[in-house]
Amino acid sequence: MKSLQKVKTAVIGYGKISDIYLTNMINKFEIVDVIGCGGRDVEKAQEKAKLFGIKGMHVDEIMDNTEIELVVNLTPPTAHYEIIKKALEAGKNVYTEKIVTPDLKEALELKELAKKCNLRLGCAPDTFLGAGIQSARKVVESGGIGKIVSCHAAVNRDMEFLYYPGAFHTKHGGGIGFNVGIYYLSALLSILGSVEQVSGFAYNTKPECKVEDPSSPLFGESFNVDSENIMVASLQFKNGVYGTMNFSSNTIWPQVPMLMIYGTEGILHLPDPDKFGGKVYLQKKGMSDQIEVPNSYGYGENSRGLGVAEMAWAMRKERPHRANFNMGCHALEVLSGVVKCSETGQVQRMETDFELLPALPEGYLDNYFGRNQECALIV
Template sequence: MEQKKICTGVIGAGAISDIYLKNMINRFDNLYVKSICAAHLESAQKKAQEYGIQAVTMEEMYEDPEICLVVNLTPAHVHYDVIKGALEHGKHVYTEKTLTDDINKSAELVQLAREKGLYLGSAPDTFMGAALQTARSAIDSGLLGEIHSFAVSANRNNDILLSLFDFLRKPGGGIVCDYAVYYVTALVSLLGSVARVGSIVGHPYPTHVNCVPGTPLYGQTMDTPNESQVNAVLQFENGVTGTFHIDADSVMEDQAYFTIYGTKGILILTDPNQFGGQVRFIPNAPDPADRKEPSVLPGVNEYSDNSRGIGPSDLADTLLNGTPLRPSAEMAYHVHEVLNAMLEGGATGRFTDIRSSCVRPEPLRYQFSHGAV
């Protein structure tokens, strides 16, 4: 029997589009990518020629009756208009993170999708990768015992990143919504909904000098209005509480420290911006003689490489088979509210209660392209 596919259009032809197109065309058998559009038609035409698909205008994509799913790969500051247009034309949507650059706009789109009976999914889908799904399996099996706390500490280098990517200088491009979103999504997928957040947010460098030769603004001073540091405390509905720190005014190579503490041991995770990496477990050993080196847990699925596109494939699986959507609008909105609370808390100095909640997504232990394992 021929594999059923969901006809899909892609909006956005930037750097991230290559891995999406490659995987959605060649890896995930439940997707048929028909067309691509972009703000600059020539960019869409280049990608279309490279991947053997059509280049169209956005209106042509919206009006195409064959296209059921739109995958939005545009920067966050234009998400609202792109997603709203797709929903109003009866298309299901999967979007890059975050839903929008404004929590009220995100709430409006979630409600619009609900009213129209459409699915709205959102990145990051890295929580469905081998590393975080292995961690999820360890937690669900009781390997850690009762979980009490977690710690996140990570870095980036804005001198380089802000020189390379202008969307990081636009609304929604700060370190909270562009990068902390990976960690918060990972935590929600592992531990459930967040109850309250308190934070201190830093923005010490309102301008940067472009330091990357060959880029359009090389050597020029750029306005960089977004936050670059966040220090927060998150308390989850189940009582688990932890610290959350990201400093984007540091070195280039991301150093991810991500640890969950339980009564039976400690789980050491990897960078949730990646799909793979080793997940290690340190068992509790009250007797020093019984202490062991951290053990590497075996992966529970095969998505250890760059598997972007797994989110749209999961949405296609929902449409074809009725499975619960893992990267759901409800989870994306909840994560966005948490991120927004971090930003607001940095301004007010108070803890913020999170009003929304979401269902923890189902585990993923199979490949969409090969069936259950």
């Protein structure tokens, strides 16, 4: 691998998700040089940073540090707009956890600000860059199931035991569609491209809940939930494919992920898009059984931060990055369109779009899956 200057990076946010991001960015991706972890509570930032041998920083210290090129924003969605805007104004490129922001207008404002400042914005989920969805994309693009005609995504969860007053899951942008369904939608977008129009329903069928955790001091306390717990939608993609989505957080554990693409010559069963790996199954016309699709891609393990590393390589190679803000904004508009359709009873046409970039290259054990998986991210 040709040696290039590493991208000095800082993480903002010290919640649970930061552990896997920091582990992978520090140990897995050579292009990323993580120098700090920060937030508004310096003590918590320092506690987290100490675990990884990096510096704990106040968010303002990160913004003022001219060496830092890339900020990875792992704060709750309700804080995304403020943090991303502040980072852009400080001259930093930004990669943010999903969703881009709970509000589409704010997301588009940030997109224009990044363009004005000549800076990059990236956005999770990056699971579509993993072995599972990349393998599925190869089958589709090679004509393995013929002409694509439709697709379906569904997931169930029982989220109430995670709810407590003030939890981000209970706020706008934290419901089943925006917090979980976006993995399924992003996987479909990464294979099929952008959506033309949407219709559907998004409702909260249980707006008042009680704290169910008996170990909580708030056990039994009632509180309001503002986020949707069911989202059902129909999609028309620009390429003529039609799809459906059914997301519910008012049902049972364990969740049962379902992601399928239907073609004139077969059906493709995709793995859980909330994960990077998983098996892909193909059922061809005339076959009663499914066959497992051989995988020749890297990153089948938990690779949170993969999108950050791919973006860092794109910065150095001066090419577009794959987990980009255009795709993130489009996913947000699709989900927001379902909500708006519920409110107006009218089909919503999408105004955003994104360029479907090439899949990651395939590789063999010695090239990508062994000592140097990162080779796959260079191109």
